Amino acid sequence: MLDPSHWQALQGEAGRVRAAGLLPADAARASEFALRVGPLYASFARQRLDARARDALFALARAAGLPQAFRALVEGEQVNTSEGRPALHTALRSDLGQSAAAREARALALEARGRMDALHAALEASDVTDIVSVGIGGSDLGPRLAVDALRDFHAGRFRVHFLTNIDGSAAQHLLRGLDPARTAGILVSKSFGTQETLLNGALLRDWMGGADRLFAVSANLGRAQAFGIPPERVLPMWDWVGGRYSLWSAVGFAVQLAIGRERFAQLLAGAAMLDEHALTAPPERNLAVWHALAGIWNRNGLGLSSSAVLPYDQRLSLLPSFLQQLVMESLGKSVRHDGSPVLAATVPVLFGGAGTNAQHSFFQALHQGTETVPADFLGVVRPAHEHGHHHDVLLANLLAQIEALGTGWPSEDAQKGYPGGRPSTLLLLDELSPHSLGALLAMYEHSVYAQSVLWGINAFDQWGVELGKRIAGELLPALSDDAVAAGDPVTRALLDEIRARR
Numbered sequence: 001m002l003d004p005s006h007w008q009a010l011q012g013e014a015g016r017v018r019a020a021g022l023l024p025a026d027a028a029r030a031s032e033f034a035l036r037v038g039p040l041y042a043s044f045a046r047q048r049l050d051a052r053a054r055d056a057l058f059a060l061a062r063a064a065g066l067p068q069a070f071r072a073l074v075e076g077e078q079v080n081t082s083e084g085r086p087a088l089h090t091a092l093r094s095d096l097g098q099s100a101a102a103r104e105a106r107a108l109a110l111e112a113r114g115r116m117d118a119l120h121a122a123l124e125a126s127d128v129t130d131i132v133s134v135g136i137g138g139s140d141l142g143p144r145l146a147v148d149a150l151r152d153f154h155a156g157r158f159r160v161h162f163l164t165n166i167d168g169s170a171a172q173h174l175l176r177g178l179d180p181a182r183t184a185g186i187l188v189s190k191s192f193g194t195q196e197t198l199l200n201g202a203l204l205r206d207w208m209g210g211a212d213r214l215f216a217v218s219a220n221l222g223r224a225q226a227f228g229i230p231p232e233r234v235l236p237m238w239d240w241v242g243g244r245y246s247l248w249s250a251v252g253f254a255v256q257l258a259i260g261r262e263r264f265a266q267l268l269a270g271a272a273m274l275d276e277h278a279l280t281a282p283p284e285r286n287l288a289v290w291h292a293l294a295g296i297w298n299r300n301g302l303g304l305s306s307s308a309v310l311p312y313d314q315r316l317s318l319l320p321s322f323l324q325q326l327v328m329e330s331l332g333k334s335v336r337h338d339g340s341p342v343l344a345a346t347v348p349v350l351f352g353g354a355g356t357n358a359q360h361s362f363f364q365a366l367h368q369g370t371e372t373v374p375a376d377f378l379g380v381v382r383p384a385h386e387h388g389h390h391h392d393v394l395l396a397n398l399l400a401q402i403e404a405l406g407t408g409w410p411s412e413d414a415q416k417g418y419p420g421g422r423p424s425t426l427l428l429l430d431e432l433s434p435h436s437l438g439a440l441l442a443m444y445e446h447s448v449y450a451q452s453v454l455w456g457i458n459a460f461d462q463w464g465v466e467l468g469k470r471i472a473g474e475l476l477p478a479l480s481d482d483a484v485a486a487g488d489p490v491t492r493a494l495l496d497e498i499r500a501r502r
C-alpha cells in the first residue's frame, strides 16, 4: 500500500530529471530501456526518465505489492471490491489460476467455447451471409476492433457488421444494404438491460421478421429469453468478467465468425502468453509493468494530464477508441477501494488516431503546444500488403515523429523551434496477427490493472456512468409530452427549445 511519502518521493525524482534537461538519446539507453515479449518489442528510451527514476518506479511497484496483485487477479480474488466480484478475464484464455474459483471459471469458459463452435458450425451450414453484432461499450469496442484489425485473416464465410449507436441513422444505413433473410443477429449485452442494445435489437428483430436468427451473449439468460431468444441460442457471460475485458469470451463470437475458430484461438493464445508474462516476469523485465510505470511517471511524476495512442497501421485505427474505454472507464476514479480520496492524480484523458493521418490534424499541438502529451506509438514491422515502399514511408514517418518529439530542434526563429523532451513509448509488432493482437491487448489490460493497483483504485467498476442513464430515463417522456416536468431549469429550457423546433 502506498502512502503520501511515496508520491512525494516520485515528484522529487521528477524534479531532478526535469532540472537535468533533455536526456541523452544514445545507443546504451536504446537497449537499456527496451524489452521484447514474443512478437512485441517495446522501447521506453524516449520516456523522460533516467535509470534512477526507473528504479524508483520499480521500487514503487514492489511497495504497492504489484506481483502479488497479479496473482490475486488470476486466482479470482475479489479485486472488484465495490461489486464484490473477481475479474477473471485471464481465465477466458489461460490456465494460470490454481484456485477453485479460477478453475471453475476456466471450465465455464471452455464449455462456452464448445457452444460457440457448435453455433458457428450451424451458421456455416445455413444460408446466412451477414452477421450483425448489436452491442455497445465493452460489448462492441473489442470485437469491432478485432474484426477490423484482423481483416487480412477473415475466413470469408460471413460479412460481419456492428450496430451500436442508438442514433437511428446507424441502423438505417446498415440495414439498407442487407437482406433480412440472409442475416443473423447477435445481441451482445452482459446485463441485457442496456437501452441502446435492446432498442437496436428490437429494431433488428422487427426487420428480420422475428427472432429465429437472433443469438445473444449475456449473463442474464432470463431477459434474453423474454426478448424471444431461446436458451440454446444464448451464449454465456458472467459477473466475473467486466464488459471492457470481455473480448475473449463469447462476446468475441462475431470475431470468431469473421476469422474462424483457429484464428480466434490464436488471438486467445497471444493474450495467454502475455498473461503468463505479466504474472511471472519480475517488474524489471515485465512489459505490462514497464508500460504502467511509464504512465504513472508521466501522470504523477511529470504531472501530465493527457495521453495519446498513435497506431501507425490503418488496421489499428480503432485501437484508440477501444483504449479510451479500457483506460478511462477502468481508471477514471477519484476514490480508493475503501472510499477515501486517491493520494495521486489518476487517469489521463486519452485520445488518438492513426498515423500518418493524425500528423496532418493534431500533431502540431503535440510538437509545439503548451501541453506535453505523452504518446504510445505503435508500428508493425512486416506489412500484410505488397506495397513495400508505402510501408517504408509509414515507418520512416513513425520513427521521425518519435525523434522529433523527443529530441526537438532549436531555432533562432521562435515560431520554428521544437522544445523536445516530449515523451513517447514505441510498441513494435513483428506483424499484425491474431496472436500479436491478443498479446498487445492483454498487455494494455495488465498495464491498466497495474496502474489501478498503484493508485489503490478499482479498475473493474464504472459507477460514474449510472447517473446520466437515470436522468435520460426521466427525460425521455418529456421529449414528447410538454406536461412532463423533468430535469433542472437549464435542462427544461433546452427541452422547450427542442420541442419548439420539432
Ligand code: F6P
Residues within 6 Å of the ligand: 136, 137, 138, 139, 188, 189, 190, 191, 192, 193, 194, 197, 243, 244, 329, 462, 465
Ligand atoms: O455504460 C457503461 C457500460 O456498462 C459498459 O461498462 C459496458 O461495457 C456497456 O455499458 C454495455 O453493457 P452491457 O454489456 O450490459 O450491455
